[in-house]
Amino acid sequence: MRIDSARYAxxxxxxxxxxxxxxxxxxxxVPLDPNNRHYQAILKWVEDGxxxxxxx
Amino acid sequence: xxxxAELAKWGEVSTNGQVSGRRNIIINGAMQVxxxxxxxxxxxxxANEGYTTVDRFGVFGAAxxxxxxxxxxxxxxxxxxxxxxxxxxxxxxxxxAGELQHLETRFEGQDVQQIKKGxxxxxxVTVSFYVKGDANATYQLELQDQDNSRxxxxxxxxxxxxxxxxxxxxxxxxxxxxxxxxDNALSLRLVFWFNAGSTYTGxxxxxxTWHETANQRCGAITNFFDSTDRRFFITGLQxxxxxQATPFEHRSFGEELALCQRYAWKYGxxxxxxxxxxxxxxxxGNSIIFGQVRHPVIMRTTPTLIVVxxxxxxxxxxxxxxxxxxxxxxxxxxxxxxMQKNSHGLTSTDQTVINCGATTDHFFFDAEL
Numbered sequence: 011m012r013i014d015s016a017r018y019a020x021x022x023x024x025x026x027x028x029x030x031x032x033x034x035x036x037x038x039x040v041p042l043d044p045n046n047r048h049y050q051a052i053l054k055w056v057e058d059g060x061x062x063x064x065x066x
Numbered sequence: 067x068x069x070x071a072e073l074a075k076w077g078e079v080s081t082n083g084q085v086s087g088r089r090n091i092i093i094n095g096a097m098q099v100x101x102x103x104x105x106x107x108x109x110x111x112x113a114n115e116g117y118t119t120v121d122r123f124g125v126f127g128a129a130x131x132x133x134x135x136x137x138x139x140x141x142x143x144x145x146x147x148x149x150x151x152x153x154x155x156x157x158x159x160x161x162x163a164g165e166l167q168h169l170e171t172r173f174e175g176q177d178v179q180q181i182k183k184g185x186x187x188x189x190x191v192t193v194s195f196y197v198k199g200d201a202n203a204t205y206q207l208e209l210q211d212q213d214n215s216r217x218x219x220x221x222x223x224x225x226x227x228x229x230x231x232x233x234x235x236x237x238x239x240x241x242x243x244x245x246x247x248x249d250n251a252l253s254l255r256l257v258f259w260f261n262a263g264s265t266y267t268g269x270x271x272x273x274x275t276w277h278e279t280a281n282q283r284c285g286a287i288t289n290f291f292d293s294t295d296r297r298f299f300i301t302g303l304q305x306x307x308x309x310q311a312t313p314f315e316h317r318s319f320g321e322e323l324a325l326c327q328r329y330a331w332k333y334g335x336x337x338x339x340x341x342x343x344x345x346x347x348x349x350x351g352n353s354i355i356f357g358q359v360r361h362p363v364i365m366r367t368t369p370t371l372i373v374v375x376x377x378x379x380x381x382x383x384x385x386x387x388x389x390x391x392x393x394x395x396x397x398x399x400x401x402x403x404x405m406q407k408n409s410h411g412l413t414s415t416d417q418t419v420i421n422c423g424a425t426t427d428h429f430f431f432d433a434e435l
Contacts, residue, residue: 012112021394027392028393028394034113036373036374038432039370039371040370
């Protein structure tokens with residue numbers, strides 16, 4: 011699974027609610043759920059030295 | 067077969083419960099459901115791979131330069147209207163160490179407890195399927211125990227005619243303390259091998275034997291990427307407890323679709339200019355509009371929201387652009403699609419709805435393994 015980019019998204023309370031990611035060229039919104047395969051892949055991507063950008 | 071042998075077989079089938087209730091553990095084995103689309107070209111190790119066509123079946127590769135197309139096509143042996151077809155479109159005739167190409171379907175641990183794998187009472191498992199190819203070839207089907215990193219594989223032959231392959235896998239008693247986890251996470255993979263480098267072939271392969279050694283995982287198989295003539299067709303995939311392959315258990319399209327929707331479902335894009343149901347909007351803080359969604363079935367886990375095309379917000383009948391869909395407050399039951407845009411200017415008195423202007427605009431909720 012190729013992670014192209016990842017950036018947190020906020021809810022109205024200003025807390026991180028999801029990660030806006032481009033994975034394999036596909037735009038997606040990934041929940042912060044350890045059972046979600048895209049979130050697992052992003053965590054692995056971070057372990058490999060990459061960074062999830064802060065929300066705008 | 068003698069009458070006594072026939073009765074013995076019947077006794078085994080009956081004891082295993084293969085004549086009653088649901089026998090086939092595999093979802094969408096007849097390749098009926100393809101919510102994501104019927105064809106995906108340009109599949110490489112890093113692009114377009116994974117779940118792209120027939121539901122519950124993913125195409126995964128590593129390290130090779132081959133390219134393939136996966137497609138649901140109207141072909142099959144008698145009684146099957148559809149199959150999954152793989153086509154090699156770019157060859158890679160040299161196989162480096164780490165190369166592999168898989169077609170997989172995956173199972174939650176709580177759905178394979180009946181195999182009793184890794185316990186003293188472990189059961190045999192029989193997998194059957196119909197295949198054909200462009201020419202004679204040999205591929206492999208592996209059971210992969212994800213929880214305990216244990217493997218068991220057997221090769222099978224493909225000809226140019228539809229043939230039913232039946233493979234019975236040995237029970238994995240192991241030391242009696244390596245069962246599948248009883249949860250919603252990945253425990254078992256059913257893995258078809260089409261290419262393998264020495265990382266997986268360098269050791270001594272022993273058919274139908276459970277082991278934990280990476281370089282003994284794959285036997286002598288054809289490299290699917292040895293020619294752009296290569297084709298592989300499969301349907302009627304069934305996995306059942308016991309040593310007998312019973313006739314394929316056909317299920318209705320609606321039943322298979324509902325089973326698939328636990329892992330992924332398509333929201334919108336069924337017709338052009340579709341207004342999504344189950345959506346109630348109000349404006350909040352001039353930056354977010356909330357769209358409430360209820361999943362059609364309870365999903366495996368909190369899903370990813372995949373955006374396909376350009377779903378829009380329509381306010382008072384007019385399309386507005388520049389919104390970013392964000393999944394929020396979402397569970398296995400449902401949640402919200404937040405349509406986020408700074409200073410969108412809409413108020414709670416505006417009538418707002420998500421609109422998919424074309425069939426190419428929609429969302430996917432994805433909770434695949």
